[in-house]
Amino acid sequence: xxxxxxxxxxxxxxxxxxxxxxxxxxxxxxxxxxxxxxxxxxxxxxxxxxxxxxxxxxxxxxxxxxxxxxxxxxxxxxxxxxxxxxxxxxxxxxxxxxxxxxxxxxxxxxxxxxxxxxxxxxxxxxxxxxxxxxxxxxxxxxxxxxxxxxxxxxxxxxxxxxxxxxxxxxxxxxxxxxxxxxxxxxxxxxxxxxxxxxxxxxxxxxxxxxxxxxxxxxxxxxxxxxxxxxxxxxxxxxxxxxxxxxxxxxxxxxxxxxxxxxxxxxxxxxxxxxxxxxxxxxxxxxxxxxxxxxxxxxxxxxxxxxxxxxxxxxxxxxxxxxxxxxxxxxxxxxxxxxxxxxxxxxxxxxxxxxxxxxxxxxxxxxxxxxxxxxxxxxxxxxxxxxxxxxxxxxxxxxxxxxxxxxxxxxxxxxxxxxxxxxxxxxxxxxxxxxxxxxxxxxxxxxxxxxxxxxxxxxxxxxxxxxxxxxxxxxxxxxxxxxxxxxxxxxxxxxxxxxxx
Amino acid sequence: xxxxxxxxxxxxxxxxxxxxxxxxxxxxxxxxxxxxxxxxxxxxxxxxxxxxxxxxxxxxxxxxxxxxxxxxxxxxxxxxxxxxxxxxxxxxxxxxxxxxxxxxxxxxxxxxxxxxxxxxxxxxxxxxxxxxxxxxxxxxxxxxxxxxxxxxxxxxxxxxxxxxxxxxxxxxxxxxxxxxxxxxxxxxxxxxxxxxxxxxxxxxxxxxxxxxxxxxxxxxxxxxxxxxxxxxxxxxxxxxxxxxxxxxxxxxxxxxxxxxxxxxxxxxxxxxxxxxxxxxxxxxxxxxxxxxxxxxxxxxxxxxxxxxxxxxxxxxxxxxxxxxxxxxxxxxxxxxxxxxxxxxxxxxxxxxxxxxxxxxxxxxxxxxxxxxxxxxxxxxxxxxxxxxxxxxxxxxxxxxxxxxxxxxxxxxxxxxxxxxxxxxxxxxxxxxxxxxxxxxxxxxxxxxxxxxxxxxxxxxxxxxxxxxxxxxxxxxxxxxxxxxxxxxxx
Numbered sequence: 001x002x003x004x005x006x007x008x009x010x011x012x013x014x015x016x017x018x019x020x021x022x023x024x025x026x027x028x029x030x031x032x033x034x035x036x037x038x039x040x041x042x043x044x045x046x047x048x049x050x051x052x053x054x055x056x057x058x059x060x061x062x063x064x065x066x067x068x069x070x071x072x073x074x075x076x077x078x079x080x081x082x083x084x085x086x087x088x089x090x091x092x093x094x095x096x097x098x099x100x101x102x103x104x105x106x107x108x109x110x111x112x113x114x115x116x117x118x119x120x121x122x123x124x125x126x127x128x129x130x131x132x133x134x135x136x137x138x139x140x141x142x143x144x145x146x147x148x149x150x151x152x153x154x155x156x157x158x159x160x161x162x163x164x165x166x167x168x169x170x171x172x173x174x175x176x177x178x179x180x181x182x183x184x185x186x187x188x189x190x191x192x193x194x195x196x197x198x199x200x201x202x203x204x205x206x207x208x209x210x211x212x213x214x215x216x217x218x219x220x221x222x223x224x225x226x227x228x229x230x231x232x233x234x235x236x237x238x239x240x241x242x243x244x245x246x247x248x249x250x251x252x253x254x255x256x257x258x259x260x261x262x263x264x265x266x267x268x269x270x271x272x273x274x275x276x277x278x279x280x281x282x283x284x285x286x287x288x289x290x291x292x293x294x295x296x297x298x299x300x301x302x303x304x305x306x307x308x309x310x311x312x313x314x315x316x317x318x319x320x321x322x323x324x325x326x327x328x329x330x331x332x333x334x335x336x337x338x339x340x341x342x343x344x345x346x347x348x349x350x351x352x353x354x355x356x357x358x359x360x361x362x363x364x365x366x367x368x369x370x371x372x373x374x375x376x377x378x379x380x381x382x383x384x385x386x387x388x389x390x391x392x393x394x395x396x397x398x399x400x401x402x403x404x405x406x407x408x409x410x411x412x413x414x415x416x417x418x419x420x421x422x423x424x425x426x427x428x429x430x431x432x433x434x435x436x437x438x439x440x441x442x443x444x445x446x447x448x449x450x451x452x453x454x455x456x457x458x459x460x461x462x463x464x465x466x467x468x469x470x471x472x473x474x475x476x477x478x479x480x481x482x483x484x485x486x487x488x489x490x491x492x493x494x495x496x497x498x499x500x
Numbered sequence: 501x502x503x504x505x506x507x508x509x510x511x512x513x514x515x516x517x518x519x520x521x522x523x524x525x526x527x528x529x530x531x532x533x534x535x536x537x538x539x540x541x542x543x544x545x546x547x548x549x550x551x552x553x554x555x556x557x558x559x560x561x562x563x564x565x566x567x568x569x570x571x572x573x574x575x576x577x578x579x580x581x582x583x584x585x586x587x588x589x590x591x592x593x594x595x596x597x598x599x600x601x602x603x604x605x606x607x608x609x610x611x612x613x614x615x616x617x618x619x620x621x622x623x624x625x626x627x628x629x630x631x632x633x634x635x636x637x638x639x640x641x642x643x644x645x646x647x648x649x650x651x652x653x654x655x656x657x658x659x660x661x662x663x664x665x666x667x668x669x670x671x672x673x674x675x676x677x678x679x680x681x682x683x684x685x686x687x688x689x690x691x692x693x694x695x696x697x698x699x700x701x702x703x704x705x706x707x708x709x710x711x712x713x714x715x716x717x718x719x720x721x722x723x724x725x726x727x728x729x730x731x732x733x734x735x736x737x738x739x740x741x742x743x744x745x746x747x748x749x750x751x752x753x754x755x756x757x758x759x760x761x762x763x764x765x766x767x768x769x770x771x772x773x774x775x776x777x778x779x780x781x782x783x784x785x786x787x788x789x790x791x792x793x794x795x796x797x798x799x800x801x802x803x804x805x806x807x808x809x810x811x812x813x814x815x816x817x818x819x820x821x822x823x824x825x826x827x828x829x830x831x832x833x834x835x836x837x838x839x840x841x842x843x844x845x846x847x848x849x850x851x852x853x854x855x856x857x858x859x860x861x862x863x864x865x866x867x868x869x870x871x872x873x874x875x876x877x878x879x880x881x882x883x884x885x886x887x888x889x890x891x892x893x894x895x896x897x898x899x900x901x902x903x904x905x906x907x908x909x910x911x912x913x914x915x916x917x918x919x920x921x922x923x924x925x926x927x928x929x930x931x932x933x934x935x936x937x938x939x940x941x942x943x944x945x946x947x948x949x950x951x952x953x954x955x956x957x958x959x960x961x962x963x964x965x966x967x968x969x970x971x972x973x974x975x976x977x978x979x980x981x982x983x984x985x986x987x988x989x990x
Binding site for chain 2 (some may be wrong): 014019071073074075130140142143145146149153154161164165166168169172173176177181183184187190457
């Protein structure tokens with residue numbers, strides 16, 4: 001058991017960075033330096049936590065670094081942080097995303113405010129992943145909306161006002177269901193133990209006895225909020241416009257990171273707290289996931305711009321993650337957790353490169369491009385690696401996770417796995433086709449003039465490529481950290497699925 | 501026949517006496533003084549009176565802690581922690597409003613002390629309502645509160661909208677008062693008393709074979725209250741009045757009327773008619789659904805921020821009613837917590853609106869706010885925080901206020917009602933955010949910095965501080981609200 005101080009530091013560093021960036025707004029460019037410093041420290045801290053975690057965690061008790069302080073007893077508000085193998089990867093992803101987004105997609109318009117919002121977003125996202133208390137999770141989950149809203153509405157493209165509002169209202173409505181669900185659960189728990197105080201602690205609430213009907217309703221309430229956030233079909237309609245209108249750094253944060261809040265919440269809270277509901281709800285959510293995979297792939301083929309393209313391909317990928325999360329199989333769930341991380345890294349790569357292209361050409365419409373690999377071969381090569389990882393080429397990270405998901409799901413829910421496999425083929429189709437349209441052919445006009453990636457841009461992409469290759473070849477250290485926690489969770493919710 | 505003067509516990513009614521006394525003193529001073537009483541004197545008197553009242557509240561609190569809740573003046577006035585906390589909130593709102601009104605009066609060249617006299621008198625009515633233990637006393641408080649406000653709404657003689665609003669408020673308010681007193685009469689007919697404790701005792705120990713009279717009376721009382729708190733469908737006056745009234749008055753109305761009316765409503769519904777919970781709950785259910793949804797939806801289409809805030813306050817009224825609907829101790833505490841946190845926020849918001857309104861107090865279109873945060877980052881950020889708090893964003897008191905009432909409703913078995921209310925909050929988010937977005941937009945009227953006078957700045961800073969500090973650390977306020985209902989006795 002480690003000191004929870006590490007986790008508190010993970011929350012304090014970005015917060016301090018945000019305040020520091022806001023305070024140094026008078027000096028040109030200093031806020032950026034502060035922000036890069038804070039996010040670098042954050043990344044180092046998260047890596048330290050990741051390595052410490054492995055050495056000491058006992059198989060029986062997989063929450064590490066835990067602490068709990070009640071802040072306002074009548075409301076049951078508490079500061080309760082801990083991590084296990086599932087949140088660990090998300091913590092690292094959070095720190096990695098903000099650093100790469102700031103390095104690769106610098107936005108100089110009102111920079112101090114921009115980086116301050118980015119760091120605040122990091123703090124709140126980190127808080128959501130660290131929370132082991134439902135109310136605390138909800139508060140952080142809601143808080144992420146505010147930085148996102150300001151980032152989209154102030155630094156976004158032309159339709160930014162509409163996109164920001166749509167994003168906010170959708171997610172806010174979704175979390176209304178979550179809050180009512182949480183309250184209902186907490187009071188159900190309180191009424192069961194006479195004289196007990198109101199608590200939102202995860203471990204206490206997971207012991208709540210409930211009927212099948214209650215479990216189903218609560219599962220639905222939780223799942224709606226997370227399905228909007230992820231997004232899972234048919235709750236995705238906010239995401240294409242939001243990803244397209246947000247500034248590149250914002251798109252990275254939202255698709256690589258915040259989307260994972262949805263699937264993480266689905267796994268940790270909706271699945272973890274309501275095992276009774278799974279019997280009847282599993283087929284429903286699995287079906288939605290599969291529809292999302294196919295629908296996302298289809299729309300990715302037809303969409304006119306690159307950012308929407310990534311949005312739809314993400315919809316398909318989130319479908320895979322949901323499939324794994326809901327499968328009830330340990331292997332598939334491990335794969336899903338891994339894919340959350342891998343998809344994050346791959347999406348960072350996609351959006352960074354799209355950002356580079358947008359900076360050079362001022363457009364993200366696919367039809368504006370042709371033959372970019374002539375003038376920009378290195379950019380094309382980098383894009384190829386990211387794309388192949390997304391397709392699921394063996395030896396790259398995407399393959400490992402998708403393979404685990406499909407094989408695990410096949411063991412428990414074979415038909416859904418069979419249909420989902422077509423998604424893998426479709427991914428190859430839409431990705432290669434998009435690559436063809438943008439990079440192949442003869443570059444003319446502005447396309448022939450396009451500059452290749454600079455050294456700085458290449459260095460920013462190095463971690464992405466390294467992670468893609470490393471996790472494709474040697475995922476064992478990561479899988480070792482995820483598996484015990486997932487096993488425990490699956491054992492709790494679906495005893496039959498432990499070995500599958 | 502000998503007139504028996506009931507015993508009077510002066511500590512209990514001291515806040516009311518202080519407020520009314522200060523008002524009288526100002527009246528006398530303005531009549532006797534040679535020339536005009538300077539504005540500074542009037543403002544300081546109001547602040548001193550309200551501060552004294554808060555000090556008295558502290559001693560009342562200690563008295564209740566030692567001797568328990570008590571009734572005085574023939575059981576018509578009650579002294580308990582609930583009334584103490586509610587009066588404290590009212591006094592605080594009065595101080596904040598006085599500071600804002602001071603700068604407003606200088607800007608608008610309103611000389612004379614009438615504004616402050618009326619504000620004091622009207623607030624004393626609100627104070628009385630928080631302590632009332634008798635339908636007649638509630639009515640008295642309501643009337644004292646309202647009559648002062650009728651005049652205050654009409655205070656801006658140069659704008660026809662102000663007089664129009666006052667007339668509208670006066671006519672409809674008069675109807676509402678009549679309905680209320682008629683309801684009180686019917687309840688008297690059914691139970692034989694207007695005293696809340698007696699009504700409660702009577703209903704608890706008797707079974708009414710023909711409860712029609714009581715139901716009719718209760719319904720009419722509810723209509724009277726619904727009018728005062730602007731619950732849909734009794735809200736029609738509120739947008740016009742909010743828009744027409746001088747902006748500091750709007751802030752005062754939004755705060756003290758809500759505190760006073762909700763305190764009295766809780767006493768009537770929960771203390772007196774608590775046994776009839778199953779009867780009034782469905783009515784309240786419909787009222788809440790209408791109030792939250794209509795308030796939020798109609799706010800979306802407004803371009804005038806004062807009208808927008810009027811509908812927003814209707815939406816808030818719906819939320820506060822949730823705590824009453826719960827009918828539990830938790831619900832009462834939540835209602836109290838909501839009004840404690842709402843009052844400073846709303847007064848501070850209207851303080852900013854007063855500033856932006858400019859000379860003449862008539863520039864309230866949302867376009868005026870374009871780029872405000874670009875020109876004046878601190879003012880813009882303050883307004884953004886206040887709006888986010890009203891929206892119910894975490895880390896502000898607005899979140900915990902909504903959380904408290906929703907928790908009490910879910911606890912009392914109203915999951916669906918809570919969900920509907922929260923969805924209305926999502927609709928409401930639309931216009932709060934549109935306003936916040938305007939603050940940060942690039943294209944604003946250039947070179948139109950508004951001057952922020954010192955005392956208004958204090959009010960705004962106070963509102964923002966309260967919402968942020970207790971939004972991060974709600975512990976003390978929660979405990980206060982809880983404590984104030986644990987001892988709550990009719």
